[in-house]
Amino acid sequence: MKIIDRIKKQEEKNKKQKKFEAFFSFEFFPPKTTTRIESLYEKIERLIELYPLYIDVTWGAGGSTSEKTLEIATKTQKFLGIETMLHLTCSNMTKEKVDKALSQAKQNGIQNILALRGDPPQGDKEFKAIDSSFQHAIDLVKYIKSSYGDYFGIAVAGYPEGHSEAKSYEEDLQHLKEKVDAGGDFIITQMFFDTNIFLKFVQDCRNIGITCPIIPGIMIVADYAGFKKMADFTKMSVQKEITDKLEKIKDDKVAVTNFGVEVAIDMCKKLINSEVPGLHFYTLNRDNVTKILEGLELIQNCRSRREYPWRKSAHPKRKDENVRPIFWKNNSQGYIHLTDDWEYFPKHFWNTKVQKQQYKEITEDYLKKFYRIEKYEKDLPESINSTEDVSKFFVDYYEGKKDFLPWTLKPLGIGNLIIKEKLLLLSKLGLFVINSQPRINEALSTDDAVGFGGFGGFIYQKRYIEFFISLEKMNILFKYMDQFPNITYHAVNHDGTKIFTNNPENQTTTVCWGAFGCGEIKQPLIVDPICFQTVWKNESFGIWTNVFGQHYQKDSTSFKILQDIHDNYFLMNIIDHDFVTPSQVGRSVWRLFLLLEKELSNENENENENEKQI
């Protein structure tokens, strides 16, 4: 979606609520090393939970890190689902490079470009364009418009104190108007410290007929040297009290950071009082922006802002997608990748048309890319000598002693905490639970644990448990299954040669839904038996050997045990359709496992008896 349309939506919302609310956005730059990129992703994942309107990623000067820019923007747009704007400079680029960047951006669903001229490469003081047709940012704006029509939303840069290379402030303003007239949707300004300068700049823009939104760019001072360098380079005015204070505390890093936050809060408050539409933060890849937003009370209840229980991709072709299988609850990026080629994304309900779509194949590469256990490796058992050791690993996870399973890569989610004890029981019985959700009846849509879809709705969930189980134990479950008319199960072995189910017509079942005000019932999570028996079966079995197993030597006992589970266990899921009756009463699925526990402990007793007799 174009950012300008998001800005307009926010304006409409403000009008409707009769209450002014500024949006905010974050700017990041591409780090140079893979490790730093990984850690940036984690930071971005945390920061987008604050619900910025969009983020943007700068373009490496001279294109040095330009490939990384595209890689990061693709990941955030398509996989993390946050509207991402790509910076693009032109003067230091050949036309071919510009073309390649734009077409790749389009292909990955990126719809917003900040069109810039670009600074001279480091070292060079004077500016020299590589391609004579790309002298100024306006050339890039015009080029995007002529080559891509209305596909891209375009932002342009404004200089509240005039561009350092411009002949005069007035001439610079005129250039800005030309950029807007050529197709710029809105303006993001260069950083400044004096809000009066910004407000005068806005007034000057309005006076010469620039009517589009003008978003102030906010620099958060975090270290003295950086601040000094930037201030010199941009020649911006900084109030004496700020420079004096910074001079005084320049060697105390913590004091500088705190002061930076304080200054930013002060500036932002003034800007919000003047009703700027939004605030654009130059984060410098730091996360101190959180403190500023807290200070401005701009962090809202996140759950009520979640549209669905999963994060939506921001790729335009997936814009109306609103239902997904529950299997990928812990790996939404994997699901987006696997379905990337789909021509049709399900809306409102999951139908046979969807069941017939082709997923990408589950390859070793796919598993390694989407289940990166490297950083958790120290938490894996050093060696595995029996399936009991595997069981112990799952017990540790559900007891909260470990923060990940190879299938989840994160601690047990808040939505599952209330059934923690039950999942622990299953682990102790040697059932390896890799996905689950409790029954929810009539929770508020703003509920911290399970809410989604905004205010005023009610949320429902059916109990769902998915686990690996040995044939012997599964047969015990089957013995009692007739007592549970409210249960549907599906089970499959690693190569799909054995399938057990009481859902022979492979009906898809909704396991999470919500009733809201206007609108139809939302049904964002389903269980699709076909998908379970094929692609998801491949993925979850593959993790035993290709992810978990990678930690061990191929010829080790540890690996052989994992291989044995892979070869002989079943992946089983159970849906309990009675979301109304509390589990203390009646025939909830948990009672089924209590029956299993009882039968297993009887067996043990019998064994002990036998031993005694011997």
Added chain:
Amino acid sequence: MKIIDRIKKQEEKNKKQKKFEAFFSFEFFPPKTTTRIESLYEKIERLIELYPLYIDVTWGAGGSTSEKTLEIATKTQKFLGIETMLHLTCSNMTKEKVDKALSQAKQNGIQNILALRGDPPQGDKEFKAIDSSFQHAIDLVKYIKSSYGDYFGIAVAGYPEGHSEAKSYEEDLQHLKEKVDAGGDFIITQMFFDTNIFLKFVQDCRNIGITCPIIPGIMIVADYAGFKKMADFTKMSVQKEITDKLEKIKDDKVAVTNFGVEVAIDMCKKLINSEVPGLHFYTLNRDNVTKILEGLELIQNCRSRREYPWRKSAHPKRKDENVRPIFWKNNSQGYIHLTDDWEYFPKHFWNTKVQKQQYKEITEDYLKKFYRIEKYEKDLPESINSTEDVSKFFVDYYEGKKDFLPWTLKPLGIGNLIIKEKLLLLSKLGLFVINSQPRINEALSTDDAVGFGGFGGFIYQKRYIEFFISLEKMNILFKYMDQFPNITYHAVNHDGTKIFTNNPENQTTTVCWGAFGCGEIKQPLIVDPICFQTVWKNESFGIWTNVFGQHYQKDSTSFKILQDIHDNYFLMNIIDHDFVTPSQVGRSVWRLFLLLEKELSNENENENENEKQI
């Protein structure tokens, strides 16, 4: 759907339930007068609530009532939604007539034909075919197969005692086998009284290789003369104890009827014990079959057999339709007619694709055909002298003193009884309620009043009220509307020039849904604001003048008052999205009307005060 497929489904169900259950079906003949046809429809509507597997309509001998046969079958198949089989005879028909009948049947969604030779026209004793290529029923079977391929399901007639014109029982059996081999899906037998004869017949059929289902045809004796004529004509054996008993009571009609029921129950019990797949009743357009089914305990909880809150059409093109607007809750046949041309019927949810489909126009003819108030006319006010008289008419309806409104044509439904008092209040306030439903939270899907969709589900409804209201009173409602964030309303005047709503994007809202075991959430009833403002507005306003108004002279005061309401009132609907909170608590829509009541009574007091002062 082909009846043979329904029979197979029943067989599968029996297998799955490990419990034998026989289906049943009803045969009707086309009456000769319009009044009798109307009364047959009412009878059929009642009888199909017993959930027969299908019904069939006989073909007038010599084609005398053949047009009526088609008219009745179309109505029952398409509008009443019961699978209907058309009898078709050939020997007394030209090829053109046969062709016309088959093509009309197909056009109206009829998919089942009972292929018969046909009896000689009354008076003629000997048989003579009109078209030489249609000598026998088998010719018709072959003709249907060659001309329509697999479209039609075909039943053929079997004669447990041999056809009266056949050379021998064995030859007749051989003819039957040929009919089945030529394409007959199943056999319905001629009537008989001795079940041993039927069972022997079945065995004889099996012995010569007839494997399809054989359904016994059950005659219910209801008058002596008819029985005698039929027995003579078909030359069937009747046990001596039956003829003796009938001889004895032949002048006591009630005794004959009771005995007929008794005999049938006795026969059916024997047949069910022999596990016949189903029972086909020759009803002779009487409804005493109900007593037989009661005697056999074959009448089940009807609510649990309702697939949706509305009756589905049995036209094959509508087979997957599962959502409709709530507006036509009282006129499902009108809705089927209006949407007859649609190429796409909504499944699972109501979408913009549906919003854009064209409905047929609401004409005077349409209104007269689908709102037949003739038989209720005596209940209409003799004359109307003020809108208070109209109000009184609505009050009478909601007090249960009248059994119909021109918009409903039936008493207040069981689903609305719990809000009767509230609807009465609205009528007293001069709001003319024409459609409504109470809030339902978590009702069982087998609930008598609101259940649907079979066992094991939970049903939900949002409060919905639809009424005509004057502008003044609507303005009072608007004054308080801000206090009710849980309410969405739409209002429109007769020509659509004035529209008021707090749903400016015209979002469709689900107002009835159900969560079941396997499967997605069912959402069978919605409110579509576009449809409300256009076609439904035309229909419901049209009733004031073209249905209600038809009872009065055009130049009468009565008519003028109805015309005035038509011209100046608004049609308004209100959806209360809070289906969770009971109405005693919080801000249910009913409180809005209490506020209106209070304000109106204040006005009255003020008026009275003013009068005093004068």
